[in-house]
Amino acid sequence: MANPVVVGVDGSTSSLDAVEIAAHEAGLRGVGLRLVHAFGWPSMHLPPGGYPLWNPAVAGVRELVDDALTKAEQRARKAVPDVEITREVTVGEPLMVLEIESRTASLIVVGSRGLGAFGGMLLGSTAVHLTAHGRCPVLVVRGRPNPSGPVLLAVDGSPAGEQAVEFAFAEASLRGVDLVALHVWNTWSEPVHRGPVNALDVIVDVEQLREEEQRLLDETLRPWRERHPRITVERRLVLSRVRPALIEASRDAQLVVAGARGRGGFTGLLLGSVSQALLHHAHCPVAVIRGTQRP
Known part of the structure; x- marks a missing residue:
């Protein structure tokens, strides 16, 4: 069984x-x-x-x-x-x-x-x-879920968050509801690209950064949208502080899905600050998904 x-x-x-x-x-x-x-x-x-x-x-x-x-x-x-x-x-x-x-x-x-x-x-x-x-x-x-609301997925683009994306799509499919994929970014986010840091890069091209974050969101969702073509996915790219934006978005959701840890933070932590904030303050139930890699 x-x-x-x-x-x-x-x-x-x-x-x-x-x-x-x-x-x-x-x-x-x-x-x-x-x-x-x-x-x-x-x-x-x-x-x-x-x-x-x-x-x-x-x-x-x-x-x-x-x-x-x-x-x-x-x-x-x-x-x-x-x-x-x-x-x-x-x-x-x-x-x-x-x-x-x-x-x-x-x-x-x-x-x-x-x-x-x-x-x-x-x-x-x-x-x-x-x-x-x-x-x-x-x-x-926790909270009061909206029974007709979507599943809200916190997208951060990290390898460890892939299982959270999979879980969110599965939940939306099981519940027969839409999926809102929310990616929150800001001008002090950890850059998507990797490489040597130039002091001149401190001057941020906001539009270029927005395009990079949009690409991250699209690429994270693409394989799962292909596997679940019947699920309506709303992609939200929001310039804001991460935790308040996710907590506010949870007001209209029936479930929030987040990875245990995402980009940035301290590598030794098993549970990230965003996940903990949702557990304390989200307005609906929260599902936290751990990746397969363990510290």
Whole structure:
């Protein structure tokens, strides 16, 4: 069977919203939905040399867990009645549990904030950690998506961003909506060309730079437009600051797709500033896609 969509469940409102989105994603892909609840080990209770003999039933919280998972399953079935659902209750650190789940998932979905095991999900730890370290695309549910809006793709032209482009086209195709490919540039952007830097180049030819950025946008999209000829693609080239422009554009979108890291920045970082800004401030759900190359 194809890899499932996995969603973290903790009983919070944000978690249930994530379950609904995850059910739709599973339905679109024709795969199963896996509901995962994790219990973190309380470090103060760890005995020397081993793990405590603890499980949800002994701790008296099995009923609470079952109730949270039952409500999550009901929410999923209301959204997509025929989705195949499995449950998993795991004892372990939630971050590690979901990272392990990402190895066999087609998509991980998490809420923007949570309670209990997945408490403080955004942006204390879980969402940022998963988008930086997960082995599959991560969709963070936040904001109020426009159900009739397009998929918004943040285009930066980097080799690592190619998988984000592929994911965005696939999402637009599955959802049957348009794709808006937004490339934001400015006169202090990292140049597209490579080579020795001449001090005289500090004087920027804005029109030439605009043409180069337009070429980058067109070349990035060309192979994917040929593979998906039925998708209507709107190419937007915007002279602005990157993060505010993307956040503003997300108001009209049903999903934003971005690579984990793009051009520029610090090579040692696993998650770029643009991705983090979207996770904190976008007006709709955000999917962050990591490239195959790892630092």
